Structures are given as structure tokens and as C-alpha cells.
Amino acid sequence: MKLTRFLTAAVLLAAPLSYAQNQPAAPQHPVPSIQDSETSSQKDARMAWWRQARFGMFIHWGLYSIPAGTWDGKQVPSIGEWIMNNASIPVADYKSLAAQFNPTGFSAHDIVALAKSAGMKYIVITAKHHDGFAMFDSKANAFNIVAATPFHRDPLRELADEARKQGLKLGFYYSQDQDWTAPGASAILRANHDPVTHHWDKAQDGDFDTYLHTKAIPQIKELLTNYGDFPAVLWFDTPTANMTPARAAEIVALVNQHPNLIWNNRLGGGYKGDTETPEQTIPAQGFPGEDWESCMTINDTWGYKSYDTNFKSTETLLRNLIDIASKGGNYLLNIGPDSHGIVPQPEVDRLHAMGTWLAVNGEAIYGTQPTLFGPEAGSFSATVKDSKGNPKFIPAWDWRSTTAPNKIYIEIFNWPPVSGAQAAFHLDKLPRKITSAYLLADPAHTPLKMTQAGGSLDIHLPAKPLDPIATVLVLETAK
Numbered sequence: 306m307k308l309t310r311f312l313t314a315a316v317l318l319a320a321p322l323s324y325a326q327n328q329p330a331a332p333q334h335p336v337p338s339i340q341d342s343e344t345s346s347q348k349d350a351r352m353a354w355w356r357q358a359r360f361g362m363f364i365h366w367g368l369y370s371i372p373a374g375t376w377d378g379k380q381v382p383s384i385g386e387w388i389m390n391n392a393s394i395p396v397a398d399y400k401s402l403a404a405q406f407n408p409t410g411f412s413a414h415d416i417v418a419l420a421k422s423a424g425m426k427y428i429v430i431t432a433k434h435h436d437g438f439a440m441f442d443s444k445a446n447a448f449n450i451v452a453a454t455p456f457h458r459d460p461l462r463e464l465a466d467e468a469r470k471q472g473l474k475l476g477f478y479y480s481q482d483q484d485w486t487a488p489g490a491s492a493i494l495r496a497n498h499d500p501v502t503h504h505w506d507k508a509q510d511g512d513f514d515t516y517l518h519t520k521a522i523p524q525i526k527e528l529l530t531n532y533g534d535f536p537a538v539l540w541f542d543t544p545t546a547n548m549t550p551a552r553a554a555e556i557v558a559l560v561n562q563h564p565n566l567i568w569n570n571r572l573g574g575g576y577k578g579d580t581e582t583p584e585q586t587i588p589a590q591g592f593p594g595e596d597w598e599s600c601m602t603i604n605d606t607w608g609y610k611s612y613d614t615n616f617k618s619t620e621t622l623l624r625n626l627i628d629i630a631s632k633g634g635n636y637l638l639n640i641g642p643d644s645h646g647i648v649p650q651p652e653v654d655r656l657h658a659m660g661t662w663l664a665v666n667g668e669a670i671y672g673t674q675p676t677l678f679g680p681e682a683g684s685f686s687a688t689v690k691d692s693k694g695n696p697k698f699i700p701a702w703d704w705r706s707t708t709a710p711n712k713i714y715i716e717i718f719n720w721p722p723v724s725g726a727q728a729a730f731h732l733d734k735l736p737r738k739i740t741s742a743y744l745l746a747d748p749a750h751t752p753l754k755m756t757q758a759g760g761s762l763d764i765h766l767p768a769k770p771l772d773p774i775a776t777v778l779v780l781e782t783a784k
């Protein structure tokens with residue numbers, strides 16, 4: 306049976322980062338989606354580039370990059386793109402930010418080139434976040450970057466042209482349900498138990514269907530029709546109880562007209578979409594047999610905050626990518642350009658470092674299959690419970706593995722101890738017969754000595770890793 310899911314407000318508050326999990330089955334869809342009717346080989350063809358990609362760039366960029374985490378002289382806690390909500394900023398005050406938004410430092414060429422040099426294969430940018438400001442040329446609603454700012458340019462068009470030139474895919478994030486500046490749309494209040502209709506300004510009151518029919522649906526239409534072969538991905542977010550099956554079906558009727566489109570599991574209304582989307586977390590065992598993508602911040606915010614310097618190390622970011630690939634998922638890693646359109650240098654530096662590793666070791670990531678082992682990722686504790694009372698997963702960080710038809714890749718994080726002049730990598734159980742071994746970063750692919758005994762295998766490694774973050778051992782296998 307096909308598992309469909311329905312989001313409730315309670316689930317959203319209890320587990321805001323796993324929108325689609327553990328939800329009751331929805332009633333039959335009023336409008337069937339493509340996923341309901343396509344064959345598995347049609348789905349394979351539609352998802353092919355995405356499954357190959359493994360690594361994408363998320364871009365959160367909008368008016369919130371102007372306050373950059375500070376309002377009325379006070380630092381506003383939590384994620385930067387939520388500042389309007391978190392500081393209860395009146396609609397008129399927030400909207401007036403548009404008059405000062407002139408990000409002349411924005412270069413679509415440089416951002417696409419940055420993604421490309423990081424080894425990313427696609428970009429997903431906020432076309433409209435919860436603040437309701439459209440980062441594109443919209444005839445449907447004037448609160449947009451072309452009509453309401455001195456900038457008068459459409460960054461989505463510029464990115465689409467560049468992505469096409471440089472061979473990357475481009476997707477659009479669209480907040481279909483929350484919109485804090487459009488009358489009638491949803492607003493989830495921090496720590497409030499009525500997440501659907503909490504408004505902090507009368508200007509937010511109104512009728513949800515009016516919002517849906519005069520703003521969300523017309524803008525989704527614009528996004529789907531004005532950018533040629535893009536968007537390749539449509540990324541919905543934070544559905545509330547307002548996104549009923551009937552309302553979601555109106556959006557599905559639109560996306561159905563774009564048979565190559567990939568869209569995520571956050572539309573609402575019981576639609577499952579194409580992709581599971583864990584947020585700020587890597588699931589212990591992935592979602593076996595499903596397409597999934599972990600989206601994560603590079604510091605602690607999606608939208609730019611001037612004082613968030615808590616950047617993850619290149620080591621953490623790369624090991625996250627490898628961990629995710631070993632479980633069959635994609636890594637959608639976020640950058641937050643500032644109000645001039647400039648990507649913070651610490652973010653640029655980390656992406657370049659990841660690209661340097663991928664330029665040598667990308668074969669072990671792109672288009673690979675998940676691990677044939679499993680226990681190397683960690684184990685569930687017999688004693689420690691997670692926040693839901695389930696056994697807590699304790700990750701291990703010695704190594705990960707990815708798989709190709711005739712190869713097993715072992716990405717070694719913790720180099721095995723040296724005895725004599727050598728280290729040995731030990732495998733107890735071999736899923737395939739190993740015929741030879743070498744290090745991917747060794748240009749000569751010099752064969753490594755192997756010792757096999759009673760079904761287990763020791764690979765003799767040099768005393769030191771070739772890369773301190775992750776050195777890839779390639780095991781050639783007989784099928």
C-alpha cells in the first residue's frame with residue numbers, strides 16, 4: 306500500500322524538522338499527482354539527474370538580509386529569515402525594507418560558479434520565503450524585487466541563464482502556505498499552540514482562499530512558466546492545516562503540467578511529493594528505497610545574520626556529505642548572501658575546500674549507491690533515549706562506504722592505527738569478492754597489499770592518510 310501522509314499542526318510543533326514523518330494516511334487525492342500514476346521506470350528517468358547529483362546549494366536570500374538578525378537595536382534570536390515573525394514586526398514596517406534593497410553586489414555568474422567549484426550540481430533558491438517578498442519579477446503581486454526595490458532586476462532569471470550556461474540545475478523554494486505580509490495566509494508563531502492563524506498585525510487578517518487564488522497560485526504559475534526549462538525543482542515548505550487536500554490539489558494541478566519537475570514532501574494536503582526532506586539532521590539509516598535530501602545550514606541560520614559566525618568546519622561539512630551519500634541521500638547545503646548580494650567569505654572558503662576534495666574524490670560520491678555494510682555509521686544505544694523516548698542513535702565516525710557496480714568505496718575518516726610502518730584497514734564481512742585495492746587520491750592507483758583470512762580482509766595502508774578529512778579506499782570487486 307502506498308503510504309501517504311498528512312501534516313497536522315501538532316506534528317509540526319512537536320517535530321518541526323520532520324514534516325512528513327508519522328502522519329496518518331490522507332484521504333484519496335482530489336487531484337492525483339504524477340507520482341500517483343507514473344511507472345517506476347518513468348520515475349527513474351525523472352529522478353535520474355537528481356539521484357546522480359548528491360550535492361546541491363540552497364540559497365536563502367531576501368529582505369531579511371537587511372536587518373540581518375537585528376531589529377530596533379536588539380539581536381533577535383533564532384533563524385534570520387524568521388526575524389519578521391520572531392520580532393513581531395508590523396507588515397508596513399517590514400514591507401518598507403524593500404525601498405532600501407539594492408543588492409548590486411549580486412552576481413549570478415559568481416554564485417553559479419561557486420556552486421560549480423564546490424562540486425554542487427543544483428541550486429535551490431528562495432523565490433518567496435515566509436515573509437511574502439518575491440525575489441522575482443511578479444505581475445501577480447507588487448511586493449517583489451523588480452517592482453518594489455531600486456534594484457529592478459530579477460535574480461532568478463539571471464541565475465536561470467547562468468545555471469543553463471554552466472550546466473547546473475536550478476530549483477525554486479516557494480512558501481505556499483505561510484506568508485506574513487499577505488492578508489489571509491498562515492503565520493506559525495514561535496512557541497504558540499495555534500500555529501495556523503496567529504497574526505500580530507491586523508493587516509495579516511483575511512481569507513486564505515483569497516491569498517491562495519490571488520497570490521500563491523498565480524506566483525507558482527509565473528515560476529513554472531517564465532524560466533524556460535527551469536525550475537527543475539519546486540521546494541515547498543511548512544504546510545499547516547490550512548493546506549487542505551482540496552487546496553493542495555489546486556497546486557498539484559499546476560505542477561502536473563510540468564512532467565519533469567521534482568517537488569518535495571512539504572506541499573501538504575496529504576501529497577507525498579518526490580523527496581523526503583530531513584532538516585538540520587541526517588537520518589540514522591537514511592530512507593531506504595526513497596529519494597531524500599538533508600537540508601542544512603552552514604552556520605546556524607538560513608537567511609544572513611551579521612553576527613552568526615558559528616560556521617561548521619570543512620571537516621564536518623564534508624563528512625556530512627559523505628555520511629549522506631553513504632545512506633543514499635542528497636546534501637542541500639545552504640548559503641545566505643548579505644543585503645548587497647555578497648556571499649560571506651567563510652561560506653565561500655568552505656565550499657571551495659569541499660570542491661577541492663570532490664575534484665579528487667567525487668567518483669566516490671556522485672551517482673553512487675548506499676553502503677553494503679551499515680554498522681559503520683553507528684548504532685542505537687541500549688540505554689540512552691532520544692527526545693521521543695526511542696533508543697538514541699550514536700553515530701560513529703571511523704569510516705563510511707558508498708557503492709558502484711564494480712567498486713566499493715571506503716571513505717576513511719579516522720586512519721587506522723599504525724603498526725610497524727603500516728596501517729591496516731580491516732573488514733570482517735565481505736559483501737563481494739575483492740579483487741584489488743587502491744587509494745583514489747593516489748594518481749598511480751598503486752595496488753595495496755591485501756591479506757584475506759577466513760572471510761575477513763586486511764588492506765595494508767600507508768602510515769598516513771592522503772587527506773586528513775577523508776581518504777577514499779577503492780575496493781575493486783567482482784560482481
Ligand code: H79
Nearest residue numbers: 321383384386387493494495496542543600607
Ligand atoms: O527555510 C528554512 C526555514 O526558515 C524553514 N525551513 C528551512 C528550509 C523553516 N520554517 N520553519 N521551520 C523551518 C521549523 C520551524 C521552527 C519553528 Fe521557530 C520553531 C517555528 C516556531 C518555533 C524557529 C524558532 C523559528 C521561530 C522560532
